[in-house]
Amino acid sequence: MATLPVLNQPPRRSGALLDNLARRMRLHAESVLAPLGLRPRHLVALTVLRDRDGSTQQALATTLMMDRATVVGLLNDLEADALIERQRSPEDRRRHIVQLTDRGAKRLAKAEFALAGVEDEVLAALDARQRATLYELLLLAASGTVPDCDPESHRPDPAC
Secondary structure, eight states: OOOOOOOOOOOOSSSSHHHHHHHHHHHHOOOOOHTTTOOHHHHHHHHHHHTTTEHHHHHHHHHTOOOOOHHHHHHHHHTTTEEEEEESSSOOTTTTTEEEEEHHHHHHHHHHHHHHHHHHHHHTTTEEOOOOOHHHHHHHHTTTOOOOTTTTTTSTTOOO
């Protein structure tokens, strides 16, 4: 059975390449995180807690786009290893404030160092300038905003 050609489509599509690259990055990342007792979702939670200097469990669930029960399980894992601590909010005793511990900050730093090596390995075909461009383009795509490519702009977007 013959299929109809897809009309008005560019000859190159990025989705499959991004998926392949993400899969390679994830597999390599999991292999360096496992000896540290971490999974990618642990790393994301620890990073958010560090960058925000703590968070409520509810805000963390929203940020991580996870349901509350899943976040509770995730935090249980991290708390069992003394990477985070939960305390009752002084303003609202029904809420818990989650903080990164010193041990958690040190484990996160080790993980980030190991992940830098993963990026170097997976993106070895790109030089430093190309990696910076890739990062800017991915950041732009993830934000969902349209770049300001006006040549008269005082601060033209680097994605242009």
